[in-house]
Amino acid sequence: MTQPTRSPFSRRSFLSLAAAGGMTASLAACGGSSPRDSADQAVATGDGGAGGYDGPQVDLAFWNGFTGGDGPTMKALVDTFNSEHANIAVTMTTMQWADYYSRLPSAVTSGNGPDIGIMHVDSVATNAARNVIQPLDDVAAALELAESDFAAVPWQAGIYDGQRFAIPLDVHPLGFYYNKDVMEQAGLDPEAPPTDHDSYMAALEDLKAAGIEGHWASPFPFTGGLTLQALIYQFGGSLFNEDGTQVTWGEAPAVEALTWWVDLAKNGYSPANVDQDADYVALKNGTTAFNWNGIWQINDLKQTDISWGVAPLPDIGGSGGVWAGSHQFVLPRQRNADADKAQASRVFVSWISEQSQAWAEAGQVPARNSARETPEFEALTEQATLAEQLDDLRFIPTVPGITDCMAEFDRALNEAVLSGAEPEAILADTASRAQAILDENASRYSG
């Protein structure tokens, strides 16, 4: 499952990183050639990979966290690339995203980092600021990529401190999944899912009358946190101001959104305590009708025999707004500059970013506008449906360390749903703590 960034660490990665961190920190402290010195990065031939690669045989390491249904698709793309490029052999290594994000910096520091990596859009700035990844302006130029080719936010998110650090691969928005069988049980038309506040509440009421809790309100980041973010946008609010300097989830729209979410249980549309993933399980086993979940669930639902559908998110608050994430290509910094590898890596990124259709079949929306406008993509009904939301997609601002605040956001959700905290009070409390974290990070990353 393609899950965005914030899940914390496994104990294993903690232990290995603690060991690695201790060692590498000391190495970095005395080594003069640490990868943070940007000048020593090999800049290849300067054509960003457009001219191909005709040097000697090179082996490239490509790391990512595609552990779900998207993994085999990416692997197939890599195999195709390898067969088309006799002198480049790309080896793909897949690990859990949390492991990946913790392992990558220490691997880069010790000179064992991969040649190519993938990052979520909200992690790019942090990793650019921490010298984990290198600028890619030449690749963007070579591919003749322009802002007009992409959804605006994933495109701009790759820029940090005036330089481009990431090439967008896809966007993955939230979607509205519904179980058609359950809707029929309650006398709802499964071909006309609700689209706004009034029709949604009416549908929930009909489901309740049929003895069905229609939308389970999860207290966890998946899916409660993602849904709550979308609701805040829909009520006209945001999590942060545009330049990522102010936390804004303590304001009225967020209070309305969280209140609506908490009231689902109070009004009998959801059980009081929903376990991790139980909301999605309930959709799949016919216990509930609705679930707002990531586009990455399409392939999972296709493997079931239930009758289901997916639509753009109903606009509960009236202002529109959909949570989304984005996968981006990055080139980690190299301790030992190797011009051949640098060039071959760019060839790989250029090549893959043009295979958007194959990637869309893995359950993603291609980041490139051109790839979304093909008949092949239109034929992927579910993905194309969710791509309709493109103008409403909202991302959190991409400033370094902004994801550190999200633990506070998750706490507000958790306490409001599980411990009965007043939405206004808990949002204000967490927002002020998040503001302190944001301020602290602003000074850390600016210095």
Next chain:
Amino acid sequence: MARTRTPGRGGRTGSPLTPYLFLAPYLALFVAFVAFPAVYGLWISLHDWDYMMSSQRFLGLQNYTDLLDPASVVFRDFWNGMGNTLLFTVVSVPFLLVLPLLLALLLQQKFPGRTFFRAMFFAPYVLGVAVIGLMWRYLLDGNFGLVNAYLGTDISWTTSQPWAWVSLVGVTVWWTLGFNAVIFLAGLGDIPTEHYEAAALDGAGWWASFVHVTLPGLRPVMIFVVVITVLASANMFGQSYLITQGGPSQSTQTAIMVITDLGLSRYQMGAAAAQSYLLALFLAVVSIANFWLMRDKDAAEQAKALRAQRRRGGGADGHTPGSSDPQVPATPASLGTVR
């Protein structure tokens, strides 16, 4: 040999470097992976440390004073984590001592299938925390879990209190019970049967021989088990992380979880290091208190009297009559300290 009573240089043969040579392999590992990181960590804790950044800002004791300043960002999470850790330790340790001891007493009896049951009760300990954590997360699921289905209940085992703590303590006891029981079993086997015979001759019943023979005989083992169990419970991480994710409302977020998050996902390694040292300090104090509380008071008195006697020039042959031999079973320190 008489030599054993006169330790010192005179008793040794060969190069004086020999013992150090034998120690060298372990010493090298110890210095590289324990001693050096421990000292280096202190240095880190005095900085705003991120090993990926080009310079580390020196803060002095700021990371430590922040932990005592309610207005700082780290204060709330850290002390919440410490409080949760304390609660878990206080609640879980009694179960982790009493139940394994009772189990060991049972498994020491001679009955058919004894070896099978010994293996069965130890079996969960063989599994990693990831395995038992995931397994119990599904079993304890409040909406679709098997535990509720079997019990016919509707309890939110992982998303409401006090059930979240009941779950975590229960899972931990189920998981690690076998380890403590095996240590107790070894200790029970070391108690000479003559002691029980003597007690029986003196008319001691089951309870009297348990209190006056079994428990004193287990003292060295007990010290080991208590210290190890307290440390393991205080270092609890995986169960909370996987089963409750620190919730509901961060009420099961342990100190190690807080430190991990701060150091490894927020990259504030200096602040995280300071928290680690404070936690280590608490654990050191608790461990010393454990040793002190459980020392053999009679033997300590006698040893003290003997030393006084020696100072007065009285005859001493280096033997302390009547003291039980405080042998702690040799057990690798790595076993079970982190769960």
